[in-house]
Every structure is written in C-alpha cells, then in structure tokens.
Amino acid sequence: MRVAGALFEQRACDALQQAGLSLLARNFNTRHGELDLVMRHGDTVVFVEVRHRVRATHGDAASSVTAAKQARLISAAQLWLAAHPRHAQRPCRFDVVCYDGPVEGARMSWWRDAFQAG
Template sequence: MTRPEPSRQQRGAAVEAAALAFLQARGLRLLARNARSRGGELDLVMDDAGSVVFVEVRYRANPDFGDGAASVDASKRRRLVQAAQDFLVRHPEHAHIPCRFDVVAASGDPAAPELDWLRDAFRADEA
C-alpha cells in the first residue's frame, strides 16, 4: 500500500523544521516561530550573536519555476518588513537590536530538503 502524498501544510512544516534545525546547528537561537501579524507571518525569528534575524523559508518542489529565493519578490519583501515591524512593536526588548532578513531556499525531498541559506538576503529599505 502506498502512502498518501503529504499536504502542502505538511510539506511546509517539514521544510521549516529542517531549516530551523539547520540554522540552530549554525549557532542561531529561536525566538519565535510562525509569528503572525496584520502584515503577514514570519516563518522564523532567530537570534544570531545579538542580531534579530527574520527568516523566510521558501520551498520549491519544481526548480523549473526558479528557486525559493526568487519567489521573495518586492511585494513579499514589503509584507515581511511590515510583519517584522509589528513583531518589534510587540517585543520591544528587541526593538533596538540590529536586524536582518534572511531567506532559506529549500528544494528536493521535503523530508530531507537541500537548503541554501541566504544571509542578509534583502534590507528593509529595499522592500
């Protein structure tokens, strides 16, 4: 008997968990996961040696449409910046700490994806 294909949410959760483990293995510490706000959702909010890092995890099963990082267009960047600003208002203890936006692009098997970490993928003033 074959197993049913995982749902989009299940694939996303598996890829996000892999990205989290990948970043933690590199010394980042989790501050929040799936932080929701009016502006959207932040997949991961991490601490990297005193900087707050807003991480967008993007998975592409089919590379024919570009990698995950390519899907973080200007509109998505604006929503991420808005969500980050909302997060900082709700968590003022992080408001005066340097921040950056990273993207983890994932491809391949969602249970064991290939990950490409793009540190400082874009800046808030570029959104």
C-alpha cells in the first residue's frame, strides 16, 4: 500500500506543478500525522492531502478525509509553519487530491480549499 501511496503522491505533485504550484516539502511527519505535500501557489502555502480508493465500498477517496483527519492535518500544518517561520505569515489553504479506481485507471479530482482551519 505504501508503494501505491507514493505513486499517487507523485502523480498529484506532477499535476499540481503543471498547474503552477511549486513543491516546498513532501511527507512531513509530525506527532499528529503526515502532510503528503506542502506546496506554494502564488503567495499561498497549500497543504495537500492525497487520497486513493480502489473501491467505493466505504465511500470515495474524498469522503475518507473526515473531520478527525482534517483536525490532524491542521495540527500538522501548524507544526510545519512553526518549523518554517518565513512562510508562517502567508495565507494558507488545504487541498485534497483524490484518485478513485484501480491504479492504472484512477482519475484525479482536485478539491481546492477543501476545508478551513478553524
């Protein structure tokens, strides 16, 4: 599963870079969890959660970003900003990039500003 996760994180990173975002960090680990991608879009720091679901038996990939998961991502983002003070005053947003379906045919959905921090 880790290999598939890395594959989809790379796919998402490539697609977002093509859309004009630049990569600041990848797989930033904290006690609250991991930030898959930290990117910059203009002056905005973008925290990107990448999700993949082969089957929708428990909901699609987007529905797997629960309120509890959002809270962990917000806490991890606060730690990233504390560790990178030059970005701490920039506007921030949380995006979710989802892939649903088998690895070969999974299609990307990009939810910009998917949820708010507080």
